[in-house]
Amino acid sequence: MKHVLSILVYNQPGVLVRVAGMFSRRGFNIHSLAVGTTQDPRYSRITVVVCGDNGILDQVVKQLDKLVEVEAIQLLPPDASVRRGIAMVKIAAGGDKRAEVLKLAEVFRANIVDISEQTATFEITGDDDKIDAFVDLLGPYGILEMVRTGLAGLARGTSNIHQYERREYYEQIVL
Amino acid sequence: MRISGAQIIVECLKEQGVDTVFGYPGGTILPLYDALHDSAIRHILTVHEQGAAHAADGYARASGRVGVCIATSGPGATNLVTGLAAAFMDSIPVVAITGQVPTSLIGRDAFQEVDITGITMPITKHNFLVKDPARLAETLRYAFRIAASGRPGPVLVDVPRDVQTAAVLFEPAGEPEKVPFAMSGAVLARIDAAAEAIARARQPVIIVGGGAVAAEASSEVAALAERLACPVVSTLMGLGAVPASHPLFLGLTGMHGHKPANNCIHDADLIIAVGSRFSDRVTGDRVKYAAGKTVVHIDVDPAEIDKNVAAGIGLTGDMKTILAFLGERTPSGDTEAWWEKIAAWQADYRSEPDSGRLTAPWLFTEISSQTAGADCIFATDVGQHQMWAAQHLKIETPRTWLTSGGLGAMGFGLPAAMGAQIAAPGKRVIHIAGDGGFKMTGAELYTVAARRLPVISVIVNNSGLGMIRQLQHAFFDKRYTACELPAVDFTAFAAAFGIGAATADTPQEFAAAFAAALASPGPRVIVANIAPEDLVTPMVPPGAAINAYLDI
Numbered sequence: 001m002k003h004v005l006s007i008l009v010y011n012q013p014g015v016l017v018r019v020a021g022m023f024s025r026r027g028f029n030i031h032s033l034a035v036g037t038t039q040d041p042r043y044s045r046i047t048v049v050v051c052g053d054n055g056i057l058d059q060v061v062k063q064l065d066k067l068v069e070v071e072a073i074q075l076l077p078p079d080a081s082v083r084r085g086i087a088m089v090k091i092a093a094g095g096d097k098r099a100e101v102l103k104l105a106e107v108f109r110a111n112i113v114d115i116s117e118q119t120a121t122f123e124i125t126g127d128d129d130k131i132d133a134f135v136d137l138l139g140p141y142g143i144l145e146m147v148r149t150g151l152a153g154l155a156r157g158t159s160n161i162h163q164y165e166r167r168e169y170y171e172q173i174v175l
Numbered sequence: 176m177r178i179s180g181a182q183i184i185v186e187c188l189k190e191q192g193v194d195t196v197f198g199y200p201g202g203t204i205l206p207l208y209d210a211l212h213d214s215a216i217r218h219i220l221t222v223h224e225q226g227a228a229h230a231a232d233g234y235a236r237a238s239g240r241v242g243v244c245i246a247t248s249g250p251g252a253t254n255l256v257t258g259l260a261a262a263f264m265d266s267i268p269v270v271a272i273t274g275q276v277p278t279s280l281i282g283r284d285a286f287q288e289v290d291i292t293g294i295t296m297p298i299t300k301h302n303f304l305v306k307d308p309a310r311l312a313e314t315l316r317y318a319f320r321i322a323a324s325g326r327p328g329p330v331l332v333d334v335p336r337d338v339q340t341a342a343v344l345f346e347p348a349g350e351p352e353k354v355p356f357a358m359s360g361a362v363l364a365r366i367d368a369a370a371e372a373i374a375r376a377r378q379p380v381i382i383v384g385g386g387a388v389a390a391e392a393s394s395e396v397a398a399l400a401e402r403l404a405c406p407v408v409s410t411l412m413g414l415g416a417v418p419a420s421h422p423l424f425l426g427l428t429g430m431h432g433h434k435p436a437n438n439c440i441h442d443a444d445l446i447i448a449v450g451s452r453f454s455d456r457v458t459g460d461r462v463k464y465a466a467g468k469t470v471v472h473i474d475v476d477p478a479e480i481d482k483n484v485a486a487g488i489g490l491t492g493d494m495k496t497i498l499a500f501l502g503e504r505t506p507s508g509d510t511e512a513w514w515e516k517i518a519a520w521q522a523d524y525r526s527e528p529d530s531g532r533l534t535a536p537w538l539f540t541e542i543s544s545q546t547a548g549a550d551c552i553f554a555t556d557v558g559q560h561q562m563w564a565a566q567h568l569k570i571e572t573p574r575t576w577l578t579s580g581g582l583g584a585m586g587f588g589l590p591a592a593m594g595a596q597i598a599a600p601g602k603r604v605i606h607i608a609g610d611g612g613f614k615m616t617g618a619e620l621y622t623v624a625a626r627r628l629p630v631i632s633v634i635v636n637n638s639g640l641g642m643i644r645q646l647q648h649a650f651f652d653k654r655y656t657a658c659e660l661p662a663v664d665f666t667a668f669a670a671a672f673g674i675g676a677a678t679a680d681t682p683q684e685f686a687a688a689f690a691a692a693l694a695s696p697g698p699r700v701i702v703a704n705i706a707p708e709d710l711v712t713p714m715v716p717p718g719a720a721i722n723a724y725l726d727i
Contacts (some may be wrong), residue, residue: 011464
């Protein structure tokens with residue numbers, strides 16, 4: 001089972017290694033990981049998709065919480081969050097196939113970001129299922145190469161990660 | 176006040192109340208050594224950086240204070256690794272300060288450059304590379320707070336040479352305040368649930384681990400046990416948290432635990448774990464371990480709850496407070512029928528060590544009786560002697576049993592004993608090692624001699640790697656490989672450092688040699704020759720149920 005976790009971390013050198021290292025060291029499986037800055041330059045935010053049952057998820061959250069540079073952790077459940085990733089897919093699309101592929105892209109609301117005589121490169125944004133479906137359908141046309149980001153996500157409504165920021169005593173007591 | 180980074184390190188150490196550091200100099204840490212020259216902080220020069228790390232660890236285990244070790248960049252830093260890992264696995268507060276090549280050379284494979292923060296990331300609670308001299312003081316203060324608070328552990332601070340020589344503004348801060356641990360309402364609710372489960376239990380047992388020692392919760396554990404009339408067993412790391420002589424204490428549990436203790440765990444309907452992380456050496460088969468039982472797991476670290484053994488009720492936070500609350504909410508226990516069962520086990524498995532020849536069980540019983548009532552600290556190495564010592568020494572008080580539990584680092588014993596002896600000059604430190612482990616770090620006898628530390632080293636000499644031999648005996652069809660060691664004259668080795676030594680081949684010789692060592696004020700080595708064939712029993716094979724004793 002896949003779970004999406006959002007992690008607010010101090011924007012410091014090595015913080016990504018610490019987070020990723022914890023996953024590999026303890027044998028947790030990362031499906032995808034995306035990291036970027038936030039509105040506050042002191043923090044970065046990592047969205048990680050982790051595979052495992054609820055027991056594993058519980059351990060992942062607790063072990064993340066022990067990292068000194070982790071400020072807050074929020075679980076993003078599918079029904080209460082928006083999650084998006086981006087994929088770029090380059091296919092062989094010369095000659096008569098081209099019109100067909102363009103139609104397909106339109107259905108998925110994928111953009112063409114590059115086109116040449118023999119190729120077309122699409123950019124698609126969506127959750128994992130949507131991207132998977134698009135990539136599957138493009139398969140028969142011959143995918144030359146593709147690249148995907150990890151998911152990024154936010155909770156719906158007023159819920160936000162800052163509600164999970166460490167209480168004051170964490171400043172003093174470090175587990 | 177503008178002072179050098181190196182002076183800032185010294186000032187910060189003083190702020191933290193550090194009076195002793197263990198270390199070994201080298202090029203990139205020389206500015207700090209220069210600053211130490213003018214300070215009142217005592218620097219103990221070890222033979223090897225691993226010795227410095229273990230000594231800082233032993234100092235911390237014996238005193239409860241943060242141990243400090245210092246090393247240079249490159250090989251100095253990498254030599255700390257085993258010591259830091261040992262401290263990490265056993266949650267011991269240590270701060271390691273390492274020199275690093277100047278910031279302008281970092282990443283250029285400079286002479287004696289290693290990425291020590293990268294190397295030690297998985298074996299420290301946290302680590303820092305200080306690139307900005309202006310942040311050196313706050314980083315060091317934070318390092319000490321991380322090391323000592325919550326679940327303690329080692330923290331490494333890597334300081335490039337130019338950061339040590341830079342002149343920066345320093346604002347002194349007072350001694351750090353101790354912050355009380357907050358209790359959340361959720362934990363209070365679970366304490367009530369735990370109290371109800373405990374009230375229903377007919378066959379409860381308390382398992383005490385190293386976390387109880389770290390939390391200094393000995394009297395609270397004993398009080399709860401007494402209220403519940405509940406047997407107490409100890410993990411290897413928990414020895415001393417409850418006195419061995421306590422009538423409710425059944426002894427060591429785990430792979431080489433006492434049978435009454437292991438049987439008690441197996442038959443219990445409720446386990447109260449106090450500061451134990453349910454290591455595989457404690458539980459054997461994790462599923463069978465907790466099957467059909469309620470587990471109340473008390474730990475400072477929330478991540479330990481449900482990590483190895485599913486806890487019905489997890490209580491995290493300050494152990495002393497939780498135990499006190501729990502005691503107030505539980506009725507006094509009726510465990511008479513339970514104790515009848517336990518008494519039968521105790522009667523069945525009572526055995527007097529063989530006194531007809533020199534054996535490890537006999538000699539540890541003898542050491543216990545000769546040191547009864549005296550202020551002693553025992554520091555062991557790793558292997559058969561460690562298990563025999565855990566089974567047969569009577570550890571009465573916390574912080575007097577120092578052993579590398581989680582990492583199982585051979586070579587830990589002697590440097591840890593040194594650190595403990597320096598932390599507790601009023602106590603006599605007894606170092607126990609096998610001949611294999613003693614060879615790993617025995618050169619630290621140099622430091623023992625140089626400082627005239629009155630450490631008594633008992634080398635349990637079976638001319639081999641006994642635990643390896645035992646495992647090959649049990650699981651590899653007695654095909655002994657790389658475990659038989661040619662004889663070494665350890666008395667001559669000790670003499671090379673000017674330390675007097677005696678050899679014992681019989682119980683009488685050992686008793687006399689140990690009595691003489693206790694009576695003499697200085698360091699002493701006793702080589703106790705035992706039979707290489709002796710095996711540690713009981714033994715539960717790794718991964719088996721905790722009462723599935725192996726017949727060896």
